[in-house]
Amino acid sequence: MAHPLHFVSTEAIKEALQNNDPSLAVAKIQELLERENNIPLNIGITGESGSGKSTFVNAFRGxxxxxxGAAPTDCDETTMEVTPYPHPNYPNVLLWDLPGIGTPDFPADKYLERVEFKRFDFFIIISDTRFRENDVKLAHEIKKMEKKFYFVRSKIDIDLQNQERSQREFNKERTLSKLRGNCIQGLQKAGVVSPQVFLVASFDLQLYDFALLGEILERELPEHKKNALLLAMPNISLEVINKKKKSFHNNIKYWATASAAVGAVPVPGLSITVDVVMLVGVVTQYVLGFGLDSPSLKRLSNRTNVPYNDLIDIIISPLAATKITPDLLLKVIGQVAGSVALIAVEEGSRFIPILGIPLAMGLSFISTYNILKTILNMLAEDAQSVFKRALGLNTSV
Known part of the structure; x- marks a missing residue:
């Protein structure tokens, strides 16, 4: 189902151009971009001191x-107050590092009220051992408030290492199943109905249950919040990258519609001028969503110990790891087979009597759609290559 906001913005763009006000049209396009990428998502992260909350907050943000800008992890009790940490590429997504429940300032029965629970879309309760009485109290309080919560058992990699050293016949899958089962049984005995427990190693989110947690969150979030979560998710798998690609692709028709609205106004040369401004914003979002901007690639390099230049070397698109300007984008568009010729036909069609404007609308839609689809495919392939290189996988696969 089409989002009504897209049509409202498209009509506003068309009206501004009909009134010979291209600057207002550009502003409306930017407004549409900002609205699309500023849906708030607030995630509450809680648990006892030392459980790995801050490391999880950092890892989720890549x-x-x-x-x-990292949440501090080097003190005994770092979280004494409710502290928001925005995603570096999507500041509308906030992970809130919450104080441990049960302290004098945050007693269990007043906890949600003190942290202003209404602002949160869901809670993640973290423990590095078994879930304790205060974790269970918090779960019951969250349920009373009709909010979602999920249990994360952290530092699983350390547990596996310890178990491997102490067991003569170590079996990884059996050990993971036992750890998960023990957590679930403990929570059920404490009165938590159907607890969802996810095993996570924050330094290696691609392992264990983090991907499953992402799928559950995506499924249970309201429709308008799902995309915010997806784009903020770290690239922990090729599947996540493909989901981001699909999400971006689903919106191409809306940008093409905006382009067609511009194409309906018989002012020679105006369509491509406004389209490029719009396209710069859209393609920039592709780059940020796939983590192909320079800051994201440098953070990935630091986390994985893969040299930054090694990541850059396997990137094909000239739009990654650089500032996207209208001139650069026009140059790339010029390399997209057939697009320049199509744009030229669009501009010329404006002078065809009666049929000129409808034809221009159709051609503008097609050219914008094809340009964005081609660029999206290139950047998605680069994101997959970078992911494989960072994990030491065969990039030719």
């Missing part, structure tokens, strides 16, 4: 514990 940053290392030592990076600028």
């Amino acid at each position: 940053i290392d514990n030592m990076d600028e």
Whole structure:
């Protein structure tokens, strides 16, 4: 089903151009971009001190514990107040590092009220051992408030290492199943109905249950929040990258519709001028969503110890790891087979009596659609190559 906001914005763009106000049209296009990428998502992260909350907050945002803007992890009790940490590429997505429940300032029966629970879309309760009485109390309180919560058992990699050292016949899958089962049984005995427990190693989110947690969150979030979560998710698998690609692709028709609205106004040369401004914004979102901007690639390099230049070397698109300008984008568009000729036909068609404007609308839609689809495919392939290189996988696969 089409989002009504897209049509409202498209009509506003068309009206501005009909009134010979291209600057207002550009502003409306930017407004549409900002609206699309500013749906708020607030995630509450709680648990006892030392459970790995801050490391999880950092890992989810794709940053290392030592990076600028990281949640601090080097003190005994770092979280004494409710602290928001925005995603570096999507500041509308906030992970809130919450104080541990049961302290004098945050007693269990007043906890949600003190942290202003209404602002949160869901809660993640983290423990690095078994879930304790205060975790269970919090789960019951969250359920009373009709909010979603999920249990994350952290530091699984350390547990596996310890178990392997102590067991003569170590079996990884059996050990993981036992750890998960023990957590679920403990929570059920404490009165938590059908607890969802996810095993996570924050330094290696592609392992264990983090991908499953992402799928559950995506399924249970309201429709308008799902995309915000997806784009903010770290690239932990090729499947996540493909989901992002599909999400971006689903919106191409809306940008092409906006382009067609511009094409309906018989002002020679105006369509491509406004289209490029729009396209720069859209393609920039592709780059950020796939983590192909320079800051994201540098953070990935730091986390994986893969040299930054090694990641850059396997990237094909000239739009990655650089500032996207209208001139650069026009140059790339010029390399997209047939697009320049199609744009030229679009501009010429404006002078065809009666049929000129409808024809221009159709051609503008087609050219914008094809340009964005081609660029999206290139950037998605680069994101897959970077993911494989960062994990030491065969990039030719």
